[in-house]
Amino acid sequence: MTAYPTTLQNLRAADPGSKVLEITTTTGCIVRCSYCSQDKFADRQRLVSQAKHLGVQDFKQCLSRVPRATGISFAGYSEPWLHPHCSTMVEHAYARGHDVRIFTTLVGMNGTDVRRLQVLRFKTFVVHVPDDGTYMNSRLVGKTTSMSCAD
Numbered sequence: 001m002t003a004y005p006t007t008l009q010n011l012r013a014a015d016p017g018s019k020v021l022e023i024t025t026t027t028g029c030i031v032r033c034s035y036c037s038q039d040k041f042a043d044r045q046r047l048v049s050q051a052k053h054l055g056v057q058d059f060k061q062c063l064s065r066v067p068r069a070t071g072i073s074f075a076g077y078s079e080p081w082l083h084p085h086c087s088t089m090v091e092h093a094y095a096r097g098h099d100v101r102i103f104t105t106l107v108g109m110n111g112t113d114v115r116r117l118q119v120l121r122f123k124t125f126v127v128h129v130p131d132d133g134t135y136m137n138s139r140l141v142g143k144t145t146s147m148s149c150a151d
Ligand code: SF4
Pocket: 029, 030, 031, 032, 033, 036, 037, 038, 076, 077, 078, 079, 105, 128
């Protein structure tokens, strides 16, 4: 457990001063880590919009105004692949020339997503592995079909 803060420090130090736009692809996260404030984010977001997923066209339109030197991070109080078209957004950001950062538990990702992502080169790809159910949704622990990369 002590390696976790060290890893985050290393990630920050590796790219000092760089600008990163964080993308939240969905509202609400089924992993429900006890230390995460995603439920507060979801409560506030639902006051603004009932949309569960970020629209792919909205994402592309917004990204067209972002300088290519800005990194794009898929994380942000959600599990990115609970959005069915997350890989499409990742590929789009990558094709525009952005450095792409991924932070994921892999929940929602399937084998097709893995194959699409394998051909890309990421600035960062961090996998948040499941625990024994102490801090994460215990119903997900041991469910290889929801936590694995199999189709
Ligand atoms: S997987 Fe990430 S977004 Fe989801 S509850 Fe855990 S820390 Fe929050």
